[in-house]
Amino acid sequence: MLRRALRLRLGPCLSGRGLGTYRRGSTLDWDGKVSEIKKKIQSIFPGGAWNPLYDTSHLPPERSDVVIVGGGVLGLSVAYWLKRLEKQQGAIRVLVVERDHTYARASTVLSVGGIRQQFSLPQNVQLSLFSAEFLRNINEYLAVVDDPPLDLQFNPSGYLLLASEEGAAIMERNVKMQRQEGAKVCLMSPEQLQKKFPWINTEGVALASYGLENEGWFDPWCLLQGLRRKLQSMGVLFCQGEVTRFISSSSHMETASGEQLTLKRIHEVHVKMDHSQEFQPVECAIVVNAAGAWSGQIAELAGVGNGPPGTMQGTKLPVEPRKRYVYLWHCPQGPGLEAPLVADSSGAYFRREGLGNNYLGSCSPTEEEEPDPGNLEVDYDFFQEKVWPRLAQRVPAFETLKVRSAWAGYYDYNTFDQNGVVGPHPLVVNMYFATGFSGHGLQQAPAVGRAVAEMVLEGHFQTINLSPFLFSRFYFGEKAQEHCIL
Amino acid sequence: MEFPRQEYWSGLSFPSPGDLADPGIDPEFPVLQADPSSTEPPRKPFQRSAGKRRGRGHKRAGGLDKMSPFRLHNPSKMAAPRASLRLVAPVWNRGTSGIRGLSKAVDPEGSQKKGRTLLQFLTDHFYDVEAVREYLLRKQVLKVQKKNRSFTYIKERYGPYVAGAYFVLKQGGAVKFRDREWMRANEQGLSSLEFRKLQEVPVEAVDASGCAINYQGLDNLLALKELQSLSLRRCPHVDDWCLGRLYQLADSLQELSLAGCPRISERGLACLHHLQNLRRLDISDLPAVSNPGLTQILVEEMLPHCEVLGADWAQGLKVGPEEQSRDAASSPIPAWPSAPPHQARSLPGCAERPTAHPSGSVGLTQLGGSGWGEGRRA
Numbered sequence: 001m002l003r004r005a006l007r008l009r010l011g012p013c014l015s016g017r018g019l020g021t022y023r024r025g026s027t028l029d030w031d032g033k034v035s036e037i038k039k040k041i042q043s044i045f046p047g048g049a050w051n052p053l054y055d056t057s058h059l060p061p062e063r064s065d066v067v068i069v070g071g072g073v074l075g076l077s078v079a080y081w082l083k084r085l086e087k088q089q090g091a092i093r094v095l096v097v098e099r100d101h102t103y104a105r106a107s108t109v110l111s112v113g114g115i116r117q118q119f120s121l122p123q124n125v126q127l128s129l130f131s132a133e134f135l136r137n138i139n140e141y142l143a144v145v146d147d148p149p150l151d152l153q154f155n156p157s158g159y160l161l162l163a164s165e166e167g168a169a170i171m172e173r174n175v176k177m178q179r180q181e182g183a184k185v186c187l188m189s190p191e192q193l194q195k196k197f198p199w200i201n202t203e204g205v206a207l208a209s210y211g212l213e214n215e216g217w218f219d220p221w222c223l224l225q226g227l228r229r230k231l232q233s234m235g236v237l238f239c240q241g242e243v244t245r246f247i248s249s250s251s252h253m254e255t256a257s258g259e260q261l262t263l264k265r266i267h268e269v270h271v272k273m274d275h276s277q278e279f280q281p282v283e284c285a286i287v288v289n290a291a292g293a294w295s296g297q298i299a300e301l302a303g304v305g306n307g308p309p310g311t312m313q314g315t316k317l318p319v320e321p322r323k324r325y326v327y328l329w330h331c332p333q334g335p336g337l338e339a340p341l342v343a344d345s346s347g348a349y350f351r352r353e354g355l356g357n358n359y360l361g362s363c364s365p366t367e368e369e370e371p372d373p374g375n376l377e378v379d380y381d382f383f384q385e386k387v388w389p390r391l392a393q394r395v396p397a398f399e400t401l402k403v404r405s406a407w408a409g410y411y412d413y414n415t416f417d418q419n420g421v422v423g424p425h426p427l428v429v430n431m432y433f434a435t436g437f438s439g440h441g442l443q444q445a446p447a448v449g450r451a452v453a454e455m456v457l458e459g460h461f462q463t464i465n466l467s468p469f470l471f472s473r474f475y476f477g478e479k480a481q482e483h484c485i486l
Numbered sequence: 487m488e489f490p491r492q493e494y495w496s497g498l499s500f501p502s503p504g505d506l507a508d509p510g511i512d513p514e515f516p517v518l519q520a521d522p523s524s525t526e527p528p529r530k531p532f533q534r535s536a537g538k539r540r541g542r543g544h545k546r547a548g549g550l551d552k553m554s555p556f557r558l559h560n561p562s563k564m565a566a567p568r569a570s571l572r573l574v575a576p577v578w579n580r581g582t583s584g585i586r587g588l589s590k591a592v593d594p595e596g597s598q599k600k601g602r603t604l605l606q607f608l609t610d611h612f613y614d615v616e617a618v619r620e621y622l623l624r625k626q627v628l629k630v631q632k633k634n635r636s637f638t639y640i641k642e643r644y645g646p647y648v649a650g651a652y653f654v655l656k657q658g659g660a661v662k663f664r665d666r667e668w669m670r671a672n673e674q675g676l677s678s679l680e681f682r683k684l685q686e687v688p689v690e691a692v693d694a695s696g697c698a699i700n701y702q703g704l705d706n707l708l709a710l711k712e713l714q715s716l717s718l719r720r721c722p723h724v725d726d727w728c729l730g731r732l733y734q735l736a737d738s739l740q741e742l743s744l745a746g747c748p749r750i751s752e753r754g755l756a757c758l759h760h761l762q763n764l765r766r767l768d769i770s771d772l773p774a775v776s777n778p779g780l781t782q783i784l785v786e787e788m789l790p791h792c793e794v795l796g797a798d799w800a801q802g803l804k805v806g807p808e809e810q811s812r813d814a815a816s817s818p819i820p821a822w823p824s825a826p827p828h829q830a831r832s833l834p835g836c837a838e839r840p841t842a843h844p845s846g847s848v849g850l851t852q853l854g855g856s857g858w859g860e861g862r863r864a
């Protein structure tokens with residue numbers, strides 16, 4: 001009660017109005033005095049963000065070495081690897097700022113949860129292989145004493161990608177590259193496909209690639225909670241709040257060719273609390289942008305893209321939220337237990353869910369059909385018109401199905417080349433990106449987290465070379481295009 | 487219906503998004519806040535540098551757990567965790583106890599321990615005890631990894647068959663080469679066995695029951711390309727990922743036993759469809775399989791030429807087997823509480839199967855088109 005009274009009177013910035021009795025005719029600077037006293041007391045009790053006058057337990061600390069904006073699987077993975085690869089235990093203080101602790105709109109928990117190695121870029125295959133190894137040994141990586149082991153509910157059923165005549169040559173090339181990287185993928189002809197999966201209609205299928213190992217789907221919520229638990233035990237600080245402002249300093253430099261550049265360095269992150277105007281400035285050395293679908297907004301706050309278009313200054317982060325639907329239906333005569341995640345050449349995909357003949361699936365809309373990402377409302381007409389006909393054409397048993405429910409989630413869609421953005425920004429020197437994965441972020445999160453942690457701690461990539469995924473490619477126009485997007 | 491996924495994300499070990507408290511909770515609820523005069527709890531004795539928040543925050547939440555009226559009696563229900571979560575949710579970085587309380591709340595084994603043991607108490611309050619325990623945990627893991635290393639020298643020198651046999655014998659299993667007897671490591675060790683001479687003789691059967699084989703160690707077994715019978719009973723480290731690798735033995739494997747493996751679930755059993763030459767499969771007593779009877783039916787569908795031993799489909803029934811065959815004539819399909827209604831279709835594969843089977847519940851096969859009339863006893 002006393003605390004609440006003091007808070008009402010003093011407020012977060014110690015305006016000192018309540019103690020007006022001292023103001024009459026005196027030049028005593030109460031604000032300055034209090035902050036001086038606070039600094040003195042803090043020097044006696046170092047290490048904590050402690051305020052003697054009111055409770056600050058819900059606020060983030062006043063300084064932190066690394067601030068990770070976004071508490072989804074990518075942000076937590078970066079935090080995990082930072083703490084794991086630090087040179088001395090407790091050397092780095094990491095703060096994870098997450099706006100919504102229920103993860104109601106986070107892409108991680110709304111994801112279908114698949115993991116595959118069938119990509120067209122070798123880096124993506126390597127990222128995915130590493131992540132599969134991480135998930136396989138998750139109880140060694142994320143073990144916490146006295147806590148039960150994690151069960152990711154992994155289904156090792158594999159992915160089956162189907163290609164028509166036009167895509168067959170590309171698929172063959174991709175599979176060759178994937179096998180060279182170490183993925184266990186095999187090619188199947190339509191006859192072999194018909195024999196193995198009799199419920200598929202192989203009309204129009206020229207070639208199929210089937211992932212045999214390390215591919216399947218799992219429970220992303222479990223991974224998220226496992227990471228959270230482990231991070232809590234490693235001493236990472238969590239805060240529920242929204243990043244509203246970056247305070248940075250600039251220095252003007254000139255390149256060898258005479259071009260003027262402004263290098264920025266972020267010094268403070270303002271974290272605003274939920275349902276209030278209260279905010280806490282957090283002094284930081286490094287900011288990691290893992291905000292998922294909202295990374296573009298965070299980058300704008302940091303000044304990325306403020307400049308004339310066509311220059312590095314003016315290159316924005318091309319990541320925007322795109323809404324994707326997922327539908328759950330029941331089909332009594334559908335494919336059996338052996339069904340992999342089948343992705344048709346038309347873009348529709350589905351997988352089994354549980355033992356009761358339920359299936360999850362969807363289709364990515366074309367550019368013209370993109371739904372409005374303002375809300376997460378589901379459009380069932382999209383299923384009727386776009387998804388169901390394609391599924392029924394490929395799997396005749398799906399002609400009789402009944403939709404049970406559906407949900408929508410965001411892709412942090414990279415409009416440039418649909419691949420992730422990893423690494424530092426060339427001009428905002430202490431902001432690192434780990435975003436823009438356009439639907440395959442969850443499956444690459446452990447590996448990307450490690451790459452970003454290596455970049456932060458060592459200055460270069462060590463395990464997997466992700467230099468095609470740096471930010472500078474947007475300025476130079478070097479696309480690292482990923483063709484196999486679901 | 488903000489979170490429609492709740493309906494079918496069943497069997498979660500952690501609550502789904504909708505179960506967490508909404509942010510409207512007043513953070514000034516007095517029980518939850520630590521003493522505001524020390525946001526940083528007092529340091530543990532003998533501690534190293536900063537990082538963890540323990541001490542007071544933990545104790546308070548632990549006490550809350552005990553006196554909470556929402557103490558769980560049945561942790562597998564989702565409603566109870568929601569209630570206890572409402573109380574601990576705002577205390578995210580009040581120490582690890584919030585998460586620990588969470589995991590205990592939804593973990594069935596944890597809730598059976600009444601109160602924390604002395605060791606757990608010490609671990610919570612002393613960094614060094616925790617470090618020692620983490621080290622011991624790590625050592626256990628390394629021990630298993632060491633047992634499963636690959637014997638490259640032996641493989642190069644004597645060939646894959648001898649290397650695989652050596653691996654199995656060292657783990658404590660038994661090996662049968664073609665036209666020879668079963669071999670097992672005895673007190674004199676492995677050198678007394680003359681299997682090194684058998685470089686060209688393929689291994690036909692492996693009995694690795696109770697061995698600590700894991701994903702890495704399976705490499706040695708998968709090199710045995712003419713293996714016909716594999717028994718992985720009660721292997722504690724064989725999980726769904728391992729089953730995903732067994733397709734490499736598809737050409738030769740005829741008999742597989744997975745009985746009693748604690749980590750195998752129906753998701754791993756789904757990848758056995760590659761083993762088309764399999765004739766006998768034993769999937770009895772798998773504790774991690776959520777619905778043994780249904781799983782057996784689906785596996786039987788998936789492998790039409792294979793005889794699947796395992797979950798007795800009548801497991802879920804309340805009446806005894808003798809009474810069942812008596813009731814069969816009078817009552818229709820027996821009530822199986824967990825069976826979804828659409829399962830009562832006739833399974834095409836079962837019609838051709840020979841009706842000679844070992845159990846005595848013959849009466850049930852006369853129950854019309856229902857495919858689960860073939861009750862099997864493990």
